[in-house]
Amino acid sequence: MSSTDYTVRGMTCDHCAGSVTAEITKIPGVTGVQVDVPAGRVTVESEQPVSTDAVSEAVEEAGYEVVSA
Incomplete structure (x- = not known):
């Protein structure tokens, strides 16, 4: 597991x-x-590490922006 x-x-x-x-x-x-809206934090759990680029693209598709990992 990766988080x-x-x-x-x-x-x-x-x-x-x-x-x-x-x-x-x-x-x-x-x-x-898991999303913590007030903190602006998203925790992604996965079987194997997921690329930051993949997460950034998904977040952008939703209309938001990853500013740090």
């Missing part, structure tokens, strides 16, 4: 969290996503 935290800019509500979760869970190997 990585990302800082995401632009999330303000539960709808934001749902959008980000939906996009990240499409990445092969992802087993869980």
Whole structure:
């Protein structure tokens, strides 16, 4: 198991969290996503490490931006 935290800019509500979760869970190997909207933090759990680029692309598809991993 692998777990990585990302800082995401632009999330303000539960709808934001749902959008980000939906996009990240499409990445092969992802087993869980936890979003902390007030902290702007997303934790991605996966079978194997997932590339930061893949997570960034998924977050951007949801309309937000990864600012650090």
